[in-house]
Amino acid sequence: MLVGSxxxxxxxxxxxxxxxxxxxxxxxxxxxxxxxxxxxxxxARYGLGxxxxxxxxxxxxxxxxxxxxxxxxxxxxxxxxxxxxxxxxTVDAVAQVQLLGTISLDNxxxxxxxxxxxxxxxxxxxxxxxxxxxxxxxxxxxDENPKVALHIGHVSxxxxxxxxxxxxxxxxxxxxxxxxxxxxxxxxxxxxxxxxLRHKAKLILIDATGEYRDxxxxxxxxxxxxxxxxxxxxxxxxxxxxxFTEGDFFALFEPSGKTQVPKLRAAIRSLRLVSLKPEPVQTxxxxxxxxxxxxxxxxxxxxxxxxxxxxxxNPATPFDPFKLTTQIIEECVWETGGRSNSPDPDRWGxxxxxxxxxxxxxxxxxxxxxxxxxxxCVFGENEGLSIVSHIDEFLTTDERLLRICLExxxxxxxxxxxxxxxxxxxxxQKARSGVFRNGPLIVFVDEAHNxxxxxxxxxxxxxxxxxxxxxxxxxxxxxxxxxLATQRPRDITEGVLSQMGT
Numbered sequence: 001m002l003v004g005s006x007x008x009x010x011x012x013x014x015x016x017x018x019x020x021x022x023x024x025x026x027x028x029x030x031x032x033x034x035x036x037x038x039x040x041x042x043x044a045r046y047g048l049g050x051x052x053x054x055x056x057x058x059x060x061x062x063x064x065x066x067x068x069x070x071x072x073x074x075x076x077x078x079x080x081x082x083x084x085x086x087x088x089x090t091v092d093a094v095a096q097v098q099l100l101g102t103i104s105l106d107n108x109x110x111x112x113x114x115x116x117x118x119x120x121x122x123x124x125x126x127x128x129x130x131x132x133x134x135x136x137x138x139x140x141x142x143d144e145n146p147k148v149a150l151h152i153g154h155v156s157x158x159x160x161x162x163x164x165x166x167x168x169x170x171x172x173x174x175x176x177x178x179x180x181x182x183x184x185x186x187x188x189x190x191x192x193x194x195x196x197l198r199h200k201a202k203l204i205l206i207d208a209t210g211e212y213r214d215x216x217x218x219x220x221x222x223x224x225x226x227x228x229x230x231x232x233x234x235x236x237x238x239x240x241x242x243x244f245t246e247g248d249f250f251a252l253f254e255p256s257g258k259t260q261v262p263k264l265r266a267a268i269r270s271l272r273l274v275s276l277k278p279e280p281v282q283t284x285x286x287x288x289x290x291x292x293x294x295x296x297x298x299x300x301x302x303x304x305x306x307x308x309x310x311x312x313x314n315p316a317t318p319f320d321p322f323k324l325t326t327q328i329i330e331e332c333v334w335e336t337g338g339r340s341n342s343p344d345p346d347r348w349g350x351x352x353x354x355x356x357x358x359x360x361x362x363x364x365x366x367x368x369x370x371x372x373x374x375x376x377c378v379f380g381e382n383e384g385l386s387i388v389s390h391i392d393e394f395l396t397t398d399e400r401l402l403r404i405c406l407e408x409x410x411x412x413x414x415x416x417x418x419x420x421x422x423x424x425x426x427x428x429q430k431a432r433s434g435v436f437r438n439g440p441l442i443v444f445v446d447e448a449h450n451x452x453x454x455x456x457x458x459x460x461x462x463x464x465x466x467x468x469x470x471x472x473x474x475x476x477x478x479x480x481x482x483x484l485a486t487q488r489p490r491d492i493t494e495g496v497l498s499q500m501g502t
Contacts, residue, residue: 008056008063008103008108008125008127008128008131009056009058009063009123009125010125010128012039013039013046013048013125013126013128014031014123014124014125015028015030015031015032015048015049015055015095015124015125015126016028016029016030016031016049016095016123016124017029017121017122017123017124018057018118018119018120018121018122018124019094019120020120021117021118021119021120024098024099024114025066025069025096025097025098025099026057026066026096026097026099026118027094027095027096027097028049028055028094028095028096028097028124029092029093029094030048030049030071030093030094030095031048031049032048032049044129044155044161046126047126048126049068049071049093049095050068050071051068051069051070051071052067052068053067053068053126053127054066054067054126054127054132055067055068055097055124055125055126055127056103056124056125056126056127056131057097057118057122057123057124058122058123058124058125059116059118059119059122060119061105061116062102062103062104062105062115062116063102063103063105064099064100064101064102064103064114064118065099065100065101065102065103065110065127065135066097066098066099066100067097067098067100068095068096068097069096069097069098070095070096071093071094071095071096072093072094072096073091073092073093073094074092074094097124099114100112101113101114101139102114102115102116108131108138109138110135110138110139111139112139129155129161130161132155132161133154133155133161133162133163133164134164136163136164136165136166136169137149137164137165137166139169146166148166148167148199149164149165149166150164150165150166150167150170150192150195150196150199151163151164151195152164152165152170152188152191152192152195153191167196167199167201169501169502170192170502171442171481171483171502172476172481172501173476173499173500173501173502174472174475174476174481174482174483174484174499174500174501174502175192175481175482175483175484175500175501175502176483176484176485176486176489176492176497176500176502177189177192177483177484177485177486178485178486178487178489179487180487181487183487185485185486185487186211186212186446186485188485189212189444189446189483189485190212190215192444192483193205193212193215193401193444196400196442197217197218197219197400197401200400201400201440201442202395202400202439202440202441202442203400203401203402203441203442203443203444204391204394204401204402204403204404204427204441204442204443204444205401205402205403205404205443205444205446206404206406206420206423206443206444206445206446206451207403207404207405207406207407207446208406208407208416208420208446208447208450209407209446209447210227210228210229210230210405210407211446212403212446213229213230213231213234213403213405215401215403218398218399218400218401219399219400219401219402219403220235220390220394220397220399220401220402220403221233221234221235221403221405222234222235222236222237222387222390222402222403222404222405223235223236223237223404223405223406223407223408224236224237224238224239224377224387224404224405224406224408224409224419225373225374225376225377225406225407225408225409225410226373226376226408227405227407227408228407228408230405234405235385235390237377237385237386237387237390237404238377238378238380238386238387239377239378239386239387239388239419239422239423240378240386240388241318241321241378241379242318243386243388243422243426244321244378244418244422245315245316245425246265246268246315247315247463248418248421248422248463249264249268249321250264250457250461250463251414251418251456251457251461251462251463252369252375252413252414252418252457253362253365253366253369253461254365254457254458254461255362255458255460255461256362256458256459256460256461257358257460259355259358259359260358260359260361260362261460261461263328263331263332263355263359263362264324264328264362266331267324267327267328267330267331268319268324269312270288270289270291270327270330270331271287271288271289271319271320271323271324271327272311272312272317272318272319273289273299273302273303273308273312274287274288274289274319274320275317275318275319275320276308276311285330287320287323288323288326288327288330289327289330290330291330291331291333291348292330292333292348292349292350292351293337293347293348293349293350294347294348295346295347296346296347296348297346321366321370321379322370322379324366325363325366325367328359328362328363328366329351329356329363332351332352332353332355332356332359333348333349333350333351333352334348334349334350334352335348335349336348336349337349337350369413372410372412372413372415373410373412374409374410374411374412374413374415374416375413375415377408377409377419378415378419387404387423388426390402391426391427391430395430395435395439395441404423406419406420414456414457416450417450417451417454417456417465418456418463418465420445420450420451420465420467421451421463421465421466421467421468422467423467424443424445424451424467424468424470424471425467427441427443427467427471427480428467428470428471428474428475428480430480431471431475431478431479431480432478434478436478436479436480437478437479438479439479440479440480440481441479441480441481442481442482442483443468443471443480443481443482443483444483444485445468445482445483445484445485446485447485447486447487448468448484448485448486448492449486449487449488449489449491449492451465451467451468452465452468452469452484452491452492452493452496453465453469453491453492453493453496454491468482468484468496469493469495469496472495472496472499472500473495473496473499484496484500
């Protein structure tokens with residue numbers, strides 16, 4: 001039995017004995033419930049029966065780790081505790097202890113759950129801080145002395161009781177940092193990043209509010225839009241429209257009704273066809289596909305070409321969004337040409353003013369989005385590298401942290417959410433191509449409730465922000481790991497939270 005300074009049981013930390021055993025918890029008769037305060041030992045304070053305290057239950061073949069979740073007195077003893085209660089007063093207090101794990105007495109290895117239950121009368125001790133600090137490492141089934149261990153804090157006020165954890169256990173099944181506003185999420189994320197940087201890990205931080213701007217060592221700072229404050233060496237970036245899919249544009253432009261949706265989709269398809277530059281679609285209007293009074297067969301033959309058709313149907317095929325409004329005008333034509341008394345079904349007719357009037361609100365919104373300050377980093381005149389190029393370059397350098405600041409992007413048109421979703425989708429595409437198999441990447445997402453589990457756009461143009469959700473579900477097998485920080489976990493889908501191992 002491991003007892004004393006060399007083991008985990010210390011008679012000075014004994015707090016009671018087991019008086020009742022249940023399937024998930026036990027009750028403990030407390031010996032020191034009447035004490036005015038806890039006990040100081042080896043520079044650390046022990047409550048000897050306080051709510052929240054971790055305890056060890058000594059059994060015949062093993063030990064159990066538990067936590068005090070309730071301390072109470074029987075009703076007959078309730079009046080024994082008052083303002084004049086002193087250390088000499090003995091009270092019959094009972095603690096309820098939740099059972100957490102089983103400890104092997106041979107090597108102190110810890111496994112989750114209860115493999116055997118204690119007996120009535122088994123002794124209960126406060127868990128030494130030095131043992132608590134080693135819990136995470138003892139739960140790891142790998143090497144007992146790993147080459148890399150992250151120092152993420154210490155137990156209570158005992159600076160020497162350092163808490164270490166391996167990167168595999170912390171990020172292996174993704175990680176979530178959850179807490180109320182002001183609860184220390186940002187500090188915790190900063191601590192995790194600092195430790196990862198110390199061990200030369202590759203990290204990308206999507207900083208929604210700009211509060212991580214103070215990182216300096218081994219860090220590349222980039223920003224989209226115009227944040228209020230950024231480091232001098234932060235590089236302003238753009239996000240090329242080619243990174244957007246058809247669904248992203250639909251969520252931005254929000255077409256409605258039975259006319260706007262098909263006309264916008266037709267305009268995007270036509271601009272894709274023009275961007276591929278097949279000879280038969282060239283017209284006197286550069287960059288546009290003119291349909292008015294034109295033979296339908298000319299376009300149908302080009303679209304049926306196998307080399308062209310699969311690109312037209314691919315939602316990621318790029319096109320020129322600045323020509324959307326004029327192309328929508330070209331789509332507003334009659335389905336048949338010729339005269340009314342002799343229609344020609346092989347040709348499109350002239351321009352249809354009625355359909356065009358229905359599309360005018362859509363065209364106005366498209367112009368508003370393209371000129372919006374919120375989307376300036378996408379559709380404005382941007383200088384320097386795109387953020388996509390920055391990501392590619394970062395992955396080939398010795399720098400360890402790429403910080404992408406989104407503070408300067410306004411919330412108008414759901415711009416921040418769409419841009420973050422585009423970045424997540426690009427990283428997932430890189431992961432699926434095998435880029436991170438030999439060099440894993442950790443993506444930190446601050447204020448994650450803004451980017452996960454949401455739908456934006458109108459009824460006919462709804463877009464689910466699912467990039468980071470897909471990373472949580474399948475990124476691990478590609479070497480892409482996720483760390484989320486949020487103060488609103490209920491806004492994160494159950495599918496994502498179920499993938500968080502830590």
